[in-house]
Amino acid sequence: MQLALDEDQEMIAQTARDFLEENSPVARFRALRDEGAELGYSADLFKEMAGLGWAGIPFDEKQGGAGMGLAELVLIVEALGRKLAPEPFIGGVTMGGSALSLGGNTALIDAWLPSVIDGGKVVAFAHQEARSRYDVCRVETRAEADGDGFKLTGEKVQVLDAVGADAVIIPARVSGEAGDRDGLTLFLVETGASGVSVIRQNRLDHRNAAIVRLDDVHVSSSAILGVAGQGATLLEDVIERATVVLCGEMLGGMFEAFDLTVDYLKTRDQFGTKIGTFQGLQHRAANVFMELELARSCVMAAARAVDAGDKDAKKLVSLAKARCSDAYVLAANEGVQMFAGVGMTDEYDIGFYMKRARASELTFGDSSYHRNRWAEMGKY
């Protein structure tokens, strides 16, 4: 494993950063928030990003993708995360796209993946139910045999990028109890199908997220992704990949929050001097710096390990998510504290990062969840 960017990767990172700098200042996110935009992101800008090839990065060339991996995709989402750009790269591209790509259903791949890659369609992925916390197998949504297919009933919550999505992938239970790994099947459900309702949820980070309610929704057996009744493997693989990509986005956010803070320390006058001269603040800033650098190394390693299918990939994913969760929250908390009074106001951007940090921390497992998972994998 090489933990350094090669020339192509350097270029991808630079291009993404330049594009976001040019087209997506944080003011754009603020405006979307102020408008209360239902979609929460710009469909046009998303298409433009997809036009640059970004949405095809992690997919196989045979499937119409760029044949790269998460190591490259994290560079794109890092740039998005810096500017809080809310375009659907995690829920849509990574979760929906990966489920299609890994799901082994060629008809569904042919029908949907090209549009995911060119930005024409969004396929969301519903991994969460009320009170399921981080246990993706705690699924109560039922799939019962219905003619030549199944009838789905249940409710998914906080489905990322589901508002405006063309389809949502639904893990549903064909047997067993909530929490069992066995008895899950993943279905692609079109949002226009009879019995599907998508209801916008308002989260503190204003991200596109929705309740997806399924009332006796009929789906054909041809809509199954992965192995029927054994969908937990695909479900977990999708979450594993999405966790890495979320970590990439978090890196962008924490570094930007820190840059804003360091700039402020250099410009804010108190007691006749810049507050950045105070050792009490300098050492805290140095501490944040170290945590950020450690987090970056872990994300690079996790992305490469998942791409290569390394046997310790899951450990590295847990390491990355635990560190990013703690580091982003630290950078944002310290940022608000160092901005002090104005840091508490809606006018300043630093507060957005604090909210985004929290939302990201509590998605796909926080640091204590991942320490526990790490210990389990370490057999203690």
Added chain:
Amino acid sequence: MSDLETFRQETRFWLEENGPKGLRGRTATDIEGVWGGQKWVPEHPDERVWLERMGAKGWTAPTWPTEYGGGGLSKEEAKVLAEEMRVLRLPQALVGFGLTMIGPTLLRFGNEEQKKQHLPRICRGEIRWCQGYSEPGSGSDLASLQTKAERDGDDFIINGTKVWTSYADKADWIFALVRDDNSGIKQEGISFLLIDMDDPGVNVSPILLISGKSPFCETHFTDVRVPVSNVIHEIGAGWTVAKALLGHEREMIAGTFGSGAKSKAPNGRSALSSLAVERVGERDGRVDDPVVRDDVAQTEMDTKAFGLTVKRTQDAAKVGHLPGPESSMFKVYGTELNMRRYELMVRILGPDALGWEGEGFDTFALDTTREWLRSRGNSIEGGTSEIQLNIISKRVLGLPD
């Protein structure tokens, strides 16, 4: 067959012939390895044989030029040598400050005569070196040092005291910072000087530490006469040499702590988690105390994250990038991490960790306690953690003075 492959075969053959069986499986770290020198007493009879054989080939300093006693190997060949030594589980024949600190400094700053005089003897392990930087009055503020060098013809007359000189009681020579001029700013007027510890007027007294051991000494200089030709680089330019050497020392310290915790117990657990399971107890395959278990996980994950960051710097260097800002954190993070690890080990041992010596305490617990006490110095020696944080704040983050 490529040249490198030929070299590998020849090396393997030579090592099999010459690597003493009695040393195989022994480790050679800065703590346990052979430091050589005139006062050296080998722990194992084969250590001297091994040092002589390796020294004769220059393989104690594989990449140094042959004219100075080194092996003259390319980086690739040196890597092959290290790999083949690992295969046979042979320890390094020689460790210490000669190879890691003063040697590289002489190669960079020394003149021809100085290199010829000192480097071959370092390679052969004949001279053990110690470092004379800190003084009783100058701790973190190193540049405030006051050990005086007065010019007398072709000599300097040295008066003053150095403190925290590691293993000065076992060393033959010392590289020291001395002040020959007080007129400018404090970083000026310092010279980097090599002094023979056998010179009249040099006295060494060990310092007893809280761990009960004395790895450090106080070294006193009373009217010690040293030729001016023993100055490395230029007179008054010692600060430049010292900074280069300190950077090296911090890297070395960080490297030592970055490579820890790789040992695996047979059950697939890490050394730390095995210890926790063994000493705290196990319930349903987990450490019986959930808080200790969480602390073990945190420490392991910190260690892994740190190791990956060290690797990131090395990989970036390989593809030709300059060291990134992350390298400035190695000393402070690596040492603080090592200290946290020992704190946790002592907590895991519980009352068993309270032994100082003698009956009723197992060796592992006794060693761990002493090492925990020793580790408390990690965040102080080689530049305190606070100094490291100052460096990050000012040089990396650009925060104002």
